[in-house]
Amino acid sequence: MHDLLRKEVYETAETIVVKIGTNALSRADDTLDETRIDRLGAQIAEIRKSGRRVVIVSSGAVGAGLGLLGLTERPKDLPHLQAAAATGQAKLIQLYDQALRPHGIHAAQLLLTANDFKRRRRYLNVRNTIYTLFEYGVVPIINENDTVSVEEIKFGDNDHLAAMVTSLLPNPLLVILSVVDGLFDGDPKSPDAKPIRLVEQIDDDLLGLARAERSSRGTGGMQSKLASIRSVTAVGENVILANGEDPEILDRIRRGDIVGSLFLAQKSILPAWKRWIGYTVKPNGWIVVDDGAVGAVTQKGKSLLPIGVVSVGGSFDSGELISIRDRTGREFARGLSNYQATEVKQIAGCRSDALAERLGSASYAEVVHRNNLAVIA
Numbered sequence: 001m002h003d004l005l006r007k008e009v010y011e012t013a014e015t016i017v018v019k020i021g022t023n024a025l026s027r028a029d030d031t032l033d034e035t036r037i038d039r040l041g042a043q044i045a046e047i048r049k050s051g052r053r054v055v056i057v058s059s060g061a062v063g064a065g066l067g068l069l070g071l072t073e074r075p076k077d078l079p080h081l082q083a084a085a086a087t088g089q090a091k092l093i094q095l096y097d098q099a100l101r102p103h104g105i106h107a108a109q110l111l112l113t114a115n116d117f118k119r120r121r122r123y124l125n126v127r128n129t130i131y132t133l134f135e136y137g138v139v140p141i142i143n144e145n146d147t148v149s150v151e152e153i154k155f156g157d158n159d160h161l162a163a164m165v166t167s168l169l170p171n172p173l174l175v176i177l178s179v180v181d182g183l184f185d186g187d188p189k190s191p192d193a194k195p196i197r198l199v200e201q202i203d204d205d206l207l208g209l210a211r212a213e214r215s216s217r218g219t220g221g222m223q224s225k226l227a228s229i230r231s232v233t234a235v236g237e238n239v240i241l242a243n244g245e246d247p248e249i250l251d252r253i254r255r256g257d258i259v260g261s262l263f264l265a266q267k268s269i270l271p272a273w274k275r276w277i278g279y280t281v282k283p284n285g286w287i288v289v290d291d292g293a294v295g296a297v298t299q300k301g302k303s304l305l306p307i308g309v310v311s312v313g314g315s316f317d318s319g320e321l322i323s324i325r326d327r328t329g330r331e332f333a334r335g336l337s338n339y340q341a342t343e344v345k346q347i348a349g350c351r352s353d354a355l356a357e358r359l360g361s362a363s364y365a366e367v368v369h370r371n372n373l374a375v376i377a
Contacts, residue, residue: 003256010253017175025060038099065088065089065091233264277374306366314341336373
């Protein structure tokens with residue numbers, strides 16, 4: 001059965017970002033299911049025929065490495081995990097390329113770390129590379145660079161990576177392929193549980209339906225998926241979470257079939273600069289502001305002035321991203337600070353015309369200018 005809303009969601013998207021989880025690509029023995037990858041390649045070619053661009057964010061490198069190295073379980077230490085990823089990544093990209101070549105499409109490999117999104121210049125370089133690949137009709141295959149990633153530069157899982165990649169692109173639709181038919185109103189293993197086909201808002205009750213467990217082969221779980229989905233819908237984009245074991249899943253999504261769960265955009269589309277500030281980079285520190293500053297920023301569209309600052313936490317330099325919180329600790333905005341943390345502490349609660357007296361000199365009247373600020377709640 002087709003659905004007009006789902007058809008509209010697909011038709012209005014310029015780029016389809018397909019995130020494919022490890023379980024959705026693997027057989028029971030942990031080896032990659034080459035037939036499934038071939039089918040995905042054919043369906044991606046059909047999406048391309050409709051004039052849309054496709055980006056694949058694919059897990060599976062470690063899983064592929066397990067099979068190639070003859071391992072029976074996922075290694076628990078970092079060096080062996082990275083060795084499995086390095087071995088498996090070559091096989092993974094080879095299979096995607098083989099699946100796309102019969103349709104006249106080339107695959108390109110992009111291996112990223114969180115630092116590629118944290119630094120604005122590198123973030124733009126990633127985006128420019130993807131856009132140039134589109135010019136050549138190439139499908140980017142993106143994965144985390146597990147062979148060099150350590151704790152401080154890891155995304156955490158590919159759900160988060162897919163959300164960050166989606167934020168790079170104009171008018172995208174994010175499709176997350178897992179091994180369940182969307183978000184359920186109970187334990188998916190229970191016969192009484194039913195999939196929630198349309199989600200208009202992700203609230204605390206909905207988050208409570210997700211369990212914190214990780215998938216058997218991958219690193220993510222339903223809580224991770226919902227967190228990533230919320231970051232995408234918060235900037236004005238739609239997401240479909242569906243079952244990647246369905247051999248026709250991308251064709252069905254293209255037709256507007258009622259499959260999986262559709263998560264609707266929560267607000268109008270944010271500009272790319274605001275997305276980067278609000279939802280891509282991890283803040284280096286935080287400031288707590290009074291109720292007057294909260295209202296000025298969220299309701300009146302004002303810059304954040306020093307007079308509204310109550311306290312400062314963490315360590316950050318001028319130009320770095322900070323979290324902006326109310327007195328209860330709730331984060332409601334993020335922005336690029338004009339001053340380093342020690343200076344913000346000095347001018348907290350100070351009127352703008354008295355900043356030079358406190359600091360000796362003051363180049364800015366604002367702690368965070370409105371142009372460098374994104375309201376996220």
